[in-house]
Amino acid sequence: MTGDGKKLTTKLQLCGLRKSFGTNHVLRGVDLSIPTGRSLVIIGGSGTGKSVMLKCILGLVAPDHGSILVDGAETAHLDTRGRDRLMQKFGMLFQSAALFDSLPIWENVAFGLIHGKHMDRGDSRSIAIDKLKSVGLSEKIADLYPAELSGGMRKRVGLARAIATNPDILFFDEPTTGLDPIMADVINDLIVKCVRDLGATALSITHDMASARKIADEVAMLYEGQIIWQGPVDSLDSCDNPYVDQFIHGRADGPITTAA
Amino acid sequence: MTTTPATLSEETPPPCPAGGLCPLARRICVSVLDSCEAIGATILHLFQSCGRLTMFAGKAVLHAFLPPIYLRLVGRQIMDIGFYSLPVVGMTALFTGMVLALQSYTGFARFNAESAVAGVVVLSVTRELAPVLAGLMVAGRIGAAIAAEIGTMRVTEQIDALVTLSVNPFKYLIAPRVVAGTLMLPLLVLTGDIIGVFGGYLVSIYTLGFNPSSYLTQTWDILETIDVMSGLIKAGVFGLIVSLMGCYHGFHSDHGAQGVGAATTNAVVTASILILISNYILTQAFFS
Ligand SMILES: Nc1ncnc2c1ncn2[C@@H]1O[C@H](COP(=O)(O)OP(=O)(O)O)[C@@H](O)[C@H]1O
Numbered sequence: 001m002t003g004d005g006k007k008l009t010t011k012l013q014l015c016g017l018r019k020s021f022g023t024n025h026v027l028r029g030v031d032l033s034i035p036t037g038r039s040l041v042i043i044g045g046s047g048t049g050k051s052v053m054l055k056c057i058l059g060l061v062a063p064d065h066g067s068i069l070v071d072g073a074e075t076a077h078l079d080t081r082g083r084d085r086l087m088q089k090f091g092m093l094f095q096s097a098a099l100f101d102s103l104p105i106w107e108n109v110a111f112g113l114i115h116g117k118h119m120d121r122g123d124s125r126s127i128a129i130d131k132l133k134s135v136g137l138s139e140k141i142a143d144l145y146p147a148e149l150s151g152g153m154r155k156r157v158g159l160a161r162a163i164a165t166n167p168d169i170l171f172f173d174e175p176t177t178g179l180d181p182i183m184a185d186v187i188n189d190l191i192v193k194c195v196r197d198l199g200a201t202a203l204s205i206t207h208d209m210a211s212a213r214k215i216a217d218e219v220a221m222l223y224e225g226q227i228i229w230q231g232p233v234d235s236l237d238s239c240d241n242p243y244v245d246q247f248i249h250g251r252a253d254g255p256i257t258t259a260a
Numbered sequence: 261m262t263t264t265p266a267t268l269s270e271e272t273p274p275p276c277p278a279g280g281l282c283p284l285a286r287r288i289c290v291s292v293l294d295s296c297e298a299i300g301a302t303i304l305h306l307f308q309s310c311g312r313l314t315m316f317a318g319k320a321v322l323h324a325f326l327p328p329i330y331l332r333l334v335g336r337q338i339m340d341i342g343f344y345s346l347p348v349v350g351m352t353a354l355f356t357g358m359v360l361a362l363q364s365y366t367g368f369a370r371f372n373a374e375s376a377v378a379g380v381v382v383l384s385v386t387r388e389l390a391p392v393l394a395g396l397m398v399a400g401r402i403g404a405a406i407a408a409e410i411g412t413m414r415v416t417e418q419i420d421a422l423v424t425l426s427v428n429p430f431k432y433l434i435a436p437r438v439v440a441g442t443l444m445l446p447l448l449v450l451t452g453d454i455i456g457v458f459g460g461y462l463v464s465i466y467t468l469g470f471n472p473s474s475y476l477t478q479t480w481d482i483l484e485t486i487d488v489m490s491g492l493i494k495a496g497v498f499g500l501i502v503s504l505m506g507c508y509h510g511f512h513s514d515h516g517a518q519g520v521g522a523a524t525t526n527a528v529v530t531a532s533i534l535i536l537i538s539n540y541i542l543t544q545a546f547f548s
């Protein structure tokens with residue numbers, strides 16, 4: 001638990017992050033910092049590079065330029081061993097949940113414990129079942145396979161997998177996309193609860209404003225490869241940035257031009 | 261600045277950059293340059309792919325030997341690649357041996373060399389037909405399955421998820437398949453050798469009226485260790501090729517169902533072609 005009186009340190013910082021795919025300049029100098037224990041939500045239209053930014057932080061995509069600091073240490077060019085150690089701090093919920101089809105649910109949740117932390121299979125199974133319960137799933141589904149679950153349940157399993165190793169930093173890629181509004185709200189509540197219980201720092205990306213308002217302490221907006229606005233979630237409505245204003249109200253006319 | 265179609269056609273032909281060339285010559289020039297560019301791009305792409313493939317193969321083999329080794333996964337792949345391919349390889353070998361006896365008998369009868377049938381069957385099966393046909397059948401069965409499975413994992417971000425859970429996909433996905441493929445294909449081919457020779461024996465005895473004991477003696481006398489060994493070594497190489505091609509194309513699959521489909525096709529086609537090419541090279545190395 002981070003007490004309010006404690007001085008806020010920076011958990012994650014991006015400086016001048018750039019990434020292009022050929023002539024497609026996706027990230028054009030992203031600067032961002034997240035204080036320890038806070039939840040930052042990045043909003044932005046589809047295809048603006050939110051997922052690419054997250055993949056750069058996770059080391060799944062190599063950035064062309066810029067630095068990524070985690071707890072003050074540079075992580076952009078780590079070797080395999082350093083990368084493995086860094087990954088232990090991270091938990092990630094993928095947009096499509098990305099559960100392993102060939103493994104039963106409990107082994108999906110326990111995967112990081114068994115293979116990352118080399119824990120005994122029996123012990124990790126009981127931890128996995130605890131984590132499943134904490135996202136509102138019963139023990140009965142532990143031996144089912146991902147293909148047998150609904151979209152909402154898969155998202156919950158993905159969430160349980162992300163929190164299974166008690167990571168310091170949680171990443172959520174569009175956690176509510178593709179869910180009905182009620183299930184989306186359930187997932188939002190679970191995310192808030194899990195982040196609070198772990199005392200983790202959270203970075204989420206979404207274009208669902210209801211979700212952003214619920215999860216976020218702070219909001220940042222990504223547009224044309226840069227962060228054009230960042231501020232506390234309460235100031236979202238009073239902010240005078242025309243891009244943010246257009247995005248949160250979902251208006252077709254404004255400074256943001258939709259790509260052809 | 262509104263140009264009507266009439267004024268536009270008056271302005272043509274526009275000033276020619278090549279200067280003085282008639283339109284036809286210019287068109288030929290352009291199309292020659294275009295095709296040069298296409299050929300160059302294809303060659304560059306080919307070299308790039310070869311480089312990528314070599315790097316991939318090196319990494320796959322390296323991770324097959326460096327710990328941690330996922331024995332449980334190797335075991336599962338051994339079942340998938342080895343055990344479940346037995347029916348396909350067995351049927352292929354059986355009927356190949358049978359047809360071989362029939363064909364060589366009718367051929368050799370023309371110059372009274374029927375007694376060579378036993379030798380032709382056993383040498384063709386062990387040296388050539390069992391390894392190559394098993395390799396091609398397994399390329400269709402296993403190469404495609406590997407490419408589809410790994411390609412789907414790529415497209416649905418499961419490979420990314422592996423990395424975020426501190427697991428190296430080369431160790432977890434690729435090394436077990438490559439190890440199982442390289443180990444199991446020789447075993448499959450050994451089984452295929454036996455079944456193929458047995459098929460030839462059945463046809464020779466029951467259809468062609470050979471004497472069983474002299475057929476077996478002829479088979480045994482002509483066979484040398486190198487005949488079987490060369491076939492098994494070929495099989496190991498083919499197993500490596502099939503599993504590597506499946507993994508490589510799946511791992512670099514493009515997004516969407518179409519990407520996975522293309523990866524599957526490419527895996528089977530490249531594996532089959534590489535099997536035929538390396539078969540020639542290995543045969544040359546063994547028997548010349
Ligand atoms: N591996 C890749 N190769 C080439 N282009 C990519 C790749 N990943 C993403 N892109 C491109 O980057 C842009 C941003 O994609 P993405 O980050 O997924 O958007 P979103 O903000 O919706 O998550 C898109 O134009 C996409 O085509």
Ligand SMILES: [Mg+2]
Nearest residue numbers: 050051095174
């Ligand atoms: Mg995205």
